[in-house]
Amino acid sequence: MKLSSLGLALFLTTVSPALLPGFAPVAVAQQKQNITLEDIWQKGTFSAKSVPGFNWMKDGRYYSSLSKGNLVQNDVTTGQPVQTLVAGQDLKLAGQSQPLQVDGYSFNADETKILFSTDTEPIYRRSSKAFFFVYDRAAKKLTPLSAGGKQLYASFSPDGKRVxxxxxxxxxxxxxxxxxxxxxxxxxxFNKVINGGTDWVYEEEFEFAQGFQWSPDSRQVAFYTFDETEVPEYNMQEWGPLYPKDYRYKYPKAGEKNSVVSVSVYDVAAAKTAKMDVGAEKDQYIPRILWTQTPNLLSIRRMNRLQNKLEVLHADASTGKTQVVLTDTDKAYVEVNDDLRYLEGGKEFLFSSEKDGYRHLYLYDMKGKLVRQLTKGNWEITSIDGFDEKKGLVYYTSTEGSALQRHLYRVDLKGKGKTRLSEAGRGTDAVNLSPDTRYFLNYHSEAGVPAVVSLRSGQDGKLVKVLEDNAKLREKLGQYNLATPEFFTFKTSEGVELNGQMLKPVGFDATKKYPVLMHVYGGPGSQTNADSWGGTNYLWHQMLTENGYIVVIVDGRGTGARGAAFKKVTYANLGKLETVDQGEGAKYLATLPYVDKARIGIWGWSFGGYMTTLALTKNADLFKMGVAVAPVTNWRYYDTVYTERFLKTPQENPQGYDDNSPVQHADKLKGKLLLVHGTGDDNVHFQNSVSFVDAMIKANKDYQTLYYPNRNHGIYGGNTRLHLYRQMTDFVLKNL
Incomplete structure (x- = not known):
């Protein structure tokens, strides 16, 4: 059956996954194929398609993308190219016969010039360096930005005259x-002073690496300076040559010294720099800077080290004088995001806060006086996606429909006229709104159903065109024995209702007993159990169901989308209630007639690895086995910003660090454990697994370890993921 683009989109958002290709009735399931690890990690059998290289142009009617070495302009209403903006053959330097191998680009404001990057080299999670080249479209001239070596974060001034x-x-x-x-x-x-970029912990935990911003009038550049001289160094060995190489970098572990951070503004015409007054306290954070819509006025966000007080400062960029205009506090912690938006005209700004128990939008005047709360209810916004200045409309994504889902809404600055722009129905929508809000790209997926990428009207959300329906992937999935995700809730012994998701083997027989593997992340504000396409872990879980396992996800206390109280109840005792709730999940599953309560296992990565090691020790009688990948095993080993946000410092709260450290409970281990780590993990250091192994040896406990030389926290590259998941699969099959 073939459908039109409109019919296809409506079909995907309204029918049950059980009726989609890939969710065939049990009666014919035995005729289908089984998933292999090679399908997932080597052949790309289940790779979902998207709209590659999508970048809105200043006219919201078009987007640009790289295609076969050319930079192409595409019509968003058709998805078809309309012209070649830059031919690949034009990207040649004088005297060179071959064009540049471009891997990234950005326009200036009027799109007359383009910055192209080549030979991009990643550094940490968000940072990279590359060779940049300036291309003048009118003159068709390509010029190296600098001859002094690779550059980071190259950015045009708004007027396009400088970089x-x-x-x-x-x-x-x-x-x-x-x-x-x-x-x-x-x-x-290096390892002393950083200008214009961020240090490791800001990049990782405050989620940005570029530490400078042009003013809207192009006259000034605001920038960070990090003095990390006093920050202790962490040393990783890079294995390979005859003598391993040391890599030392500044990493502030919980309770240790942070960088001293300052903010300055450089006046381009005067060639002078003014330092902004961020206060006398040096042991603090400056997690964001942002130019307002008022000339010469810079917005600076300042937090105390415990991160329970966030202040918005307005700074005179010429003198550096600052004034606190807004303060947001919390008994636990305040989280930083990018929701602060200054409106044209320089009179008001938008801000989001959890002060009423859920994250909502607020409108303030420039002196910090509350004008009104724009959204309200027992749900929360997850992002501001756009703003229509002319009509005064705010576009945002929220959990109003369900804590398991995300949908796009719009509201005016009076808090009126709230409209859902996402289609009615289940699933999760991630949007990319055009600068003029005329259109938005919508990535809609559901549990078990890969994304449909569509172009929609920013006025009413109506479908303009389906740009990618992943029909081939859905057809491919239909050839395999896939279980249908089932959502459920249950109440713990404390009366707390938790959300869960379950995959049962195809051909499930309720009269039989099945082993269960639980998957956990569980970190503060996270969400693993969601009505969206689950990616590679979902496919691996499906492969396990083909081997007769039930796979279950339970989001316990501390996870997100259910309000501040549910999320912050774990404050200062990280790991305690989360472990209790995973245990409660196992106890609930054990009551189900089709679950073999003696064969319940658990696995997780990063915070989920931490949860796995705690589950196997503090809940040793409930779990037969576990796989812990790149786990934190002692929060004293992790970084300041993340750890202290949820635990305070170890000096102030030593019990919060020690009482729920798996290292302290190694002697309780009973089940089989596979412990996995990359030796080049710059985030959760290999030290964590070494410490836990040492504790298990002292306790005379058996375990298995798997380490990956020089691999980082993601443990990938070449055959690495295939190898890792093969070892994990074998461990599950042998021990559960």
Missing amino acids: AFVRDNNLYVTDLATMQETAVTTDGA
């Missing part, structure tokens, strides 16, 4: 008319 970038921990500005390069700072040095 700022970072090299060797210093900030530079290049005048494109003369290609004259000016060093804004000169004191940058």
Whole structure:
């Protein structure tokens, strides 16, 4: 059966997954194929398609993308190319016969110039360096941005006349008319001072790496300086050559010294730098800077080290004088996001807060006086996606429909006219709104159903065109023995209702007893149990159901989308209630007539690895086995920003660190454990697994370990994932 684009989109968002290709009745399931690890990790059998390289252009009617070495302009209403903006053959330097191998690009504001990047080299999770080139579209001229080595974060000024970038921990500005390069700072040095970028912990936990911003009028550049001289170094060995190489970098573990952070503004015309007054306290965080819509006015967010007080400062960029205009506090912690938006006209700004128990939108005047609360209810917004200045409309994603789902809504600045723009029905929508809000790209998926990418109207959410329906993937999935995800809830012995998801083997027989593997992450504000396409772990879980296992996910206390009280109840005792709830999940499953209560296992990665080691020790009688990948085993080993947000410092709360450290409970281990870690993990250090192994040896406990040389926290590259999941699969089959 073939459907039109409109019919297809409506079909996907309204029918049950059981009626989609890939969810055939049990009666014919035995004729289908079984998933293999090679399908998931080597052949790309189940790779979902998207709309690659999508970048909105200033006219919301078009987007640009790289295609076969060319930069192409596409019509969003058809998805078809309308013109070649830059031919790959034009990207040649003088005297060179071959064009650049471009891996990224960005336009200036009027789209007359383009920054192309080549030979991009990743550093940590969000940082990378590359060679950048400036392309003048009118002259068809390509010019290297700098001859001094690779650059980071190269960015056009809004007027397109200059480019700022970072090299060797210093900030530079290049005048494109003369290609004259000016060093804004000169004191940058590795492991000492960073200008224009962030240190490791800001990049990882505050989720940004570029540490400078152009002012809207292009006259100034605001930038960070990190003095990390006093931050202790962590040393990782890089294995391979005859003598392993040391890699030392600044990593502030809980309770240790952080970087001293300052904010300055460079006046381009005057070639002068003014330092902003962020207060006398050095042991604090500056997690965001943002130019307002008012000339010469910079917004700075400041937090105390315990992160339970967030202040919005307005700074005079010329003098550095600051004023606190808004303060948000919490008994536990305040989280940082990108919801702060300054409105045109310089009179008001949007801000989100959990102060009424759920994250909602608030409108303030520039002096910090509350104008009104724009959204309210026992649900929360998860992002601000766009703003229509002319009509005064805020676009946001929220959990109003269900804590398991995400949908797009719109509300005006009076808090009226709230409209759901996502289609009615289940699932999760992730959106990419055009700058003028005329259109949005919608990525809609459901549990067990891969994403449909569609273009929709920003006015009413109506479908314009399906750009990618993943029909081939759904057809492919229909050839395999796939279980239908089932959502459920249960109440713990304390009366707490928890959400769960279950995959039962195809051909499930309620009169039989099945082993269960639970999957957990469980970190503060996270959500593993969601009505969305589950990706590779979902496919691996499906493979396990083909081997006769039930796979279950339970989101316990501390996870997100259910309000501040549910999330922050774990404060200062990280791991305690979360472990209780995974145990309660196992106890609930044990009451089901088709579950073999003697064969319940658990696995997780990162925080989920931490939860797995705790489950196997503190709940040793409930779990037969577990697989812990890259786990934290002692929060004293993890970084300041994340750990202290939820536990305070170890000096203030030593019991919170020690009482729920798996290292302290190694002697309770009974089940089979596979412990996995990458030796090059710059995030959760290999030290965590070494410490836990040492504790198990002292307790005379048996275990299995699997380490991956030089692999980072993601443990990937080449055959790595295939190898890892083969070992995990074998361990489950042998021990559960």
